[in-house]
Amino acid sequence: MNIQEPGGAGATRRVRLADVAAAAGVSTSAASFVLNGRTDQRIPEETKERVRRAAEELGYRPNATARTLRTGTSGAYAFVSDFISSTSVANAMVRGALRELDAHGALMFAVETQGNADMERRLIEQLVDRHIDGVIYASMFTRHVAIPELPAGVRLVLLNCLPPAGVADRGVTAVVPDELGAGRAAAQVLLTAGHRDRIAFLGSFPDGMSGGQEWGGLHPLALDLRVQGITARLAESGLALAESIPVTGWDIADGQAAAETLVGAALPSAIICANDRLALGVMRALRRYGVRVPEDLSLVSFDGSQLADITDPPLASLALPLEGMGRHAALRVLEDAPSPTVELLPMPLGRTGTIAPPPLP
Amino acid sequence: MNIQEPGGAGATRRVRLADVAAAAGVSTSAASFVLNGRTDQRIPEETKERVRRAAEELGYRPNATARTLRTGTSGAYAFVSDFISSTSVANAMVRGALRELDAHGALMFAVETQGNADMERRLIEQLVDRHIDGVIYASMFTRHVAIPELPAGVRLVLLNCLPPAGVADRGVTAVVPDELGAGRAAAQVLLTAGHRDRIAFLGSFPDGMSGGQEWGGLHPLALDLRVQGITARLAESGLALAESIPVTGWDIADGQAAAETLVGAALPSAIICANDRLALGVMRALRRYGVRVPEDLSLVSFDGSQLADITDPPLASLALPLEGMGRHAALRVLEDAPSPTVELLPMPLGRTGTIAPPPLP
DNA sequence: GTAAGCAGTGCTCCTTATTGG
DNA sequence: ACCAATAAGGAGCACTGCTTA
CATH class of the missing domain: 1.10.260.40 (lambda repressor-like DNA-binding domains)
Structure with missing residues (x-):
């Protein structure tokens, strides 16, 4: 008053x-x-x-400003992300972090570095000037990042990213999705449905091509881990991928093009796609050629994006638990001394509309 | 250092x-x-x-805190929205506001009220305690809102919402999409393609039903304005809507159900859908019944969501200029004395894959 | 014409003073 | 006269901007 x-x-x-x-x-x-x-x-x-x-x-x-000046703590945190993405990846992580921070009476600055190191430095300086208590440092795709420099006393949690490869993780807290486990789960759900030796993977890159694996000079970790998880689970049942279908990009059209190369030859009984956009392209191609999903061919994919809900039938996808990741990162950064560990969050399987037993040969 | x-x-x-x-x-x-x-x-x-x-x-x-204490201004603004939505509506507005604020060296608190008045009050108090310079008050759908109370000196800009109906707008700045103009543009693009007296609208509600128009007790403004724009433009050419197809909800399934009632009877030459989700449902129903889009039937809709890009063919949709709206709101709130006006932003037509001349009868 | 001095911003917390028993 | 219990005093946080020398 x-x-x-x-x-x-x-x-x-x-x-x-x-x-x-x-x-x-x-x-x-x-x-x-x-x-x-x-x-x-x-x-x-x-x-x-x-x-x-x-x-x-x-x-x-x-007066929060006066109190901050006196005590050196502000009750404000920063969500620093490379991209407030046009896909809704960031959106969900932001929402999770925001809700958890609010539940603890904290406020949140949102900040976008656009992947630019100078911009990142400038923004973090601005935030530190305002005595933020901690930083949630998020990436739009899972990868190794350089640890931003922060003064002592400003907590840091990595979200959807990890410390530089080869560097000991000591002292850094990170929250990432369990991509390896998701790969295993993708294989598992197909095995449970009865698929065996006609499971294909779609989404690797042709030999000599690294454009998709390297993204703006950065290396997404998800693809490798997903494939590792799949092959590990199949190996446990004495099986292996029947085929690995290369793509030349990550988008719907790339999935569609890749799937069109299949039609005519002997089809696999199931395809595991590297992500939802590819899977949507595959569905589109298969429909054109009269291949029914899931009666003739089962489909599993990764990300759990909104796309998975709007396909017909709804796509089976192992979902990145984005909001949960945001929440967990917030909980970590609110801790007095965040436990310096990597927290793996499970990727749940949503709808299963594209999974059925393999067709009889 | x-x-x-x-x-x-x-x-x-x-x-x-x-x-x-x-x-x-x-x-x-x-x-x-x-x-x-x-x-x-x-x-x-x-x-x-x-x-x-x-x-x-x-x-x-x-030290920004000390400076703020001394001067009373902080260079920080708040983006207060009802929902950091699961759709990416908020996302794009947030991004626009954030980028514009950053371009002016300002930081942005993100805050979500979840449509709860108590929460809103509490959050705005917290923000005011920190000497924010202004508030961008955003709604996820266009509607009238109660003006939040702010101390003198804290600027306010409404984003995607308007002051209470009937209240003089004096003193309030607002940025909203030009839904009326979009309605006119939807009619225009069909007229240009040669459609005349067989244009239908899909998305109004059956008599006596207000569940869709009232959303949580709130009244979205977009639907009425879109219809007004359409009928106004048709009237200018001496035409009227051939038919108004009611729906029982806003989602894909509702559009699909509504479109199924059409098949069998004489089809319109074009359907204007109230939003993209309905349009996707319509496309799905039409495909099932072998009606080709756009050869047999043209389709236009509103929102310009990501859905519009992933349909096959790409959906013609008048896009909410969300990022631009965020940017404009930020520019207004950065002004010393925001001009107390309602700024209407045009809704551009994106792809036109679902528009063709009407089929010969 | 140059620049120092100092009050004021609102709060926290350490140090000191004043009571009463 | 001494010790609790209670509460006041005042420095300090880092900065700005008016007043003064």
Whole structure:
């Protein structure tokens, strides 16, 4: 609430601690003490009550800026991401982090570096100038990142990214999806449906081509781990991938083109696609050629994007638990001393509309 | 950069203005004066240079918290939205606002009220406690909103929403999409393609049913305006909608169900759908019944969501200029005194894959 | 013409003073 | 006269900008 400036013609001023103290007839120190609920100094309940009532009646709200200047902590955190992506990847992680931070009374700065190191440095400086308590450093795809430099006391949690390869992880907290486990789960769901030696993988790159694996000079980790998980699970059942279908990109059209090379020859009984966009392209190609999904061919993919919900039938996809990742990162960064560990979050399987037993030969 | 605390065993401290002043051999006032580039007081160039060099060498960064406490302005803004939506609506607006704010050196708090008035009040209080300079108040769908209470000096811009109906707009700045113009454009593109008296609208609600128009007790404005725009443009050519096809919801399945009622009877030559999700449902139903889009039937819709890009053929949709809306809102809120006007942003037509001349009867 | 001095921003917390028993 | 219990005092956080020398 506001206070009439004595002598001021209608000018008002925000209520401050001194006003509360004056109204309660105590010193500002005592008022501060009471309102912060400290107990290491004794103040009689009657006095405390007077202070609390005065604060209530005046509509007192502490000035967070002054408190921050004094204490060095702000209760504000920064979500620093490379891209507030046009896909909704960032969106879901931001939402998770935001909700968890809010649940703890903290505020969140959102910041986008656009993958630019200078911009990142500049933004982090701006944030540090404002005494943020911690940084959630997020990448739009899983990869190794350079650890941003932060002053002591500003906590850091990596979200959907890991410390530089080869560097010991000591001291860094990270939250990433369990891509290896997802690869295993993709194989598992097909094995359970009865598929055996006619399972194909679509989404690797032709020999000599690294354009898709290297993205802007960066190396996404998901693809390799997904494939590792798949082959590991198949190997446990004495099986192997029947075929690995290369693609020349990551998008719908690439999946469609790759799938069209298959038609005519003997089809696999199931295809595991590297991501949802490829899978959508595959579905489109198969439909054109009269191959029914899942009756003639089963399909599993990764990401759990919104695409998976709008295909017909709904695509079986191992979902990146984006909101959960955001939440977990927030929980870590709120900790006094974040445990320096890599937290793997499971990737659940959503709908299973594209999975059926293999067709009879 | 940091400074060795004299006598401290390795303890360092952030460089402050006093350190710069001492290094340059001037007072803190003079240093402040120089570093803020003020010109209403004369200081010889030589002294200025000494101060600047000292700041540079020490790696001085001003303490934003102290400056905010002193000046009352923070260079931080808040993006307050009802939902950091699961659709990517918010995402694009946030991105636009964020990029524009960053371009002006400002930081942005992101905040989600979940449509809850108490939560909104609490969050805005928290933000005001931190001396934010302004609020971008966004809604995920166009509607009238109650104006949040803010102290004098904190600017407000409404994004994708308008002041309460019937209340004079005076003093409030708002940025909204031009839904009326989009309705006109939808009709126009069909007229240009040669459609005349067999244009249908899909997406109104059956008589007596307001569930879709009222959403959580709130009234989206887009539907009415879109229809108004369509009928106005048709009327100018002496035409009217051939038919209005009701739906029972806003989603893919609703569009699909509504379109299935059509098949068998005489089809319209074109359907304007209230939004992309409905249009996708319509496409799905038509494909099932062998109606080709756009050869047998043209389709236009609204929103310009990601859905429109992934249909086959790509859906003609009048796009909500979400990122642009975010940018414009940011530009308004950065102004000293935002012009109290409603800014209408055009909704451009993207791809036109679902538009063709009407089939011969 | 140059630049230092110092009050003020609102809060926290350490140090000191004043009571009453 | 001494010790709790209670509360006031005031420095300090880093900066800006008016006033003064």
